[in-house]
Amino acid sequence: MENNVLLRVEDVWVQRPGAEVLRGVNLTVRRGEVHALLGLNGSGKTSLALTLMGCSGYEPGRGRVFFDGRDITDLPVTERARLGLTLAWQEPARFEGLPVADYLALGMKRPSRERIEEALKAVALSPLAYLGRTVNSALSGGERKRIELAAVYAMQPRLAILDEPDSGIDVLGIEDIMALIRRMADEGTSVLLITHRDEMAEAADTASLMCGGTIINTGTPAEVREYFARRCRPHENLLGSQPWGEEAGGTYQRVVAEGMRDE
């Protein structure tokens, strides 16, 4: 295994009730890399994130996951987190009565007030306004999203999986999230970034395109985008006769890939 490889996913298959959500995924994330994971809704991105984190119900029926050279396929969530792997959920959980400061401190190696405030500022939230609040439903979805990202940042993981950190965030907030991702990378955290946004994907070092539960293309963000525009066509069952490809200025929101590997 290459020395600079942090995460390697080898031929991972995951069966959920009624569906095979991952079908032979292969993926490599290198140290210090921001790796964008693209694909339409239902292509398997979130399933892959939950599988990598070791969440229950997402145990691979086949294949292996290696983190820093160690086989973590059978490790529970806690053990993976202690190795330096963590996940920011697409829809963050609510915690009734849990203060924001305590939530941020949970994953910190050496909790401190300064670090907690720094994490809040990193997601453009005022410590003064949020330290006295709890991570409950009184916070908007966007606020919980930022606090979730702050908690991941405060943890200083080796690999952060960010599942659509931009969803539910206002347009101005996208820049904050991009700045946070750059900051994490600068501080040594590798990022697996699941996103639908071109501008976020373009900030990545590498991109992979998922379709039908597997990764069909990997390259620079521009290469993957090019591949997508040229090689993908609409899934007739889903999108009928909508335009697709370059002629329609197609993006991955509007078309899906053929579901075939780029041999």
Next chain:
Amino acid sequence: MSSHSLSRIKSSVLRQRDPAWTREFEAILKAYEQAGGRPDVLQTPRVASAVISGNQVLAVNQVEGVNIEAEELEHGIRARITVAPGTKVDYPVHLCFGMIAAEGLQEIISEFEIGEGAEVGFLAHCTFPNAVDLKHVMDAHIHVGPGATMRYSEGHYHGPHGGIEVLPTTHAQVDEGGRLESEFSLAHGRAGRLEIQFEVDVAARGVVELVAKAYGSAEDEIKVNEVVRLNGEGARGLTKTRVAVRDQATSEVYTTAEGNAPGAVGHMDCTEIVRGEAMARNVPVVVVRNDRARVTHEAAIGSVSKKELETLMARGLGEEEAVDIIIRGMLG
């Protein structure tokens, strides 16, 4: 038996009496502090307070507009607390109840009379650090006058043995435009046998909020029985119950909300978390006697949310640690 009031006890609760009084007072204050209370507040003349240990009234402090009368009974005390109409009490009235002994009976018979337009908060700590075979019975009558507000928060702090019965019963009346907020919390130490009975009648534009939180383990038994009658036009009521049980503990929550007048709005919200072999039951009863009233309920009983659990585990917490944080947050 003796009777105490401000006119007979000086405001300084540290006033020395006989050595037995001093020992008892120091012991209950120590328990109060261990339970999260601040003994220095009980020594502040501008904060109304009462310190009760067993059947002894150890100290009473009053402030302008707040009158506290306490009488010692064979197994407890009888107290009458009145707040004069229009009085806005700056600091919550601090009440310290408890028993240092391992065995016995403490009966607290209390009456709260909140005058028209008054506004007052109560912070009660009930500490039973050594309970092995002990019963704590409370019988409270509350009257919140027109336009008055009463906020009552009672926290229980029990020892590890579980040999305690806590049986609080409350009858309350909220007059027109009045507001009653009551919170009961038993989340530290063994719950033992807890049985809360609370009945409240609410007049026009009155508001009541009842919050009950408890954590049971081993063979603890928790029962909450609340009845809210929204009798006046525009009366509003909320019951919020949060209970977590583990091991072989049981939780039974019975709540009734009646919408008896136009514009009355009631809601019952119950969450119970069950771990191990524990059992939880929720029985909401909705009664509506007016076609312009509305009463709703929501209940969730089950294990800790998988997503909450895995989120905390993804920060490096072990499963039991994560469960504990989720439950403590809910009961916080």
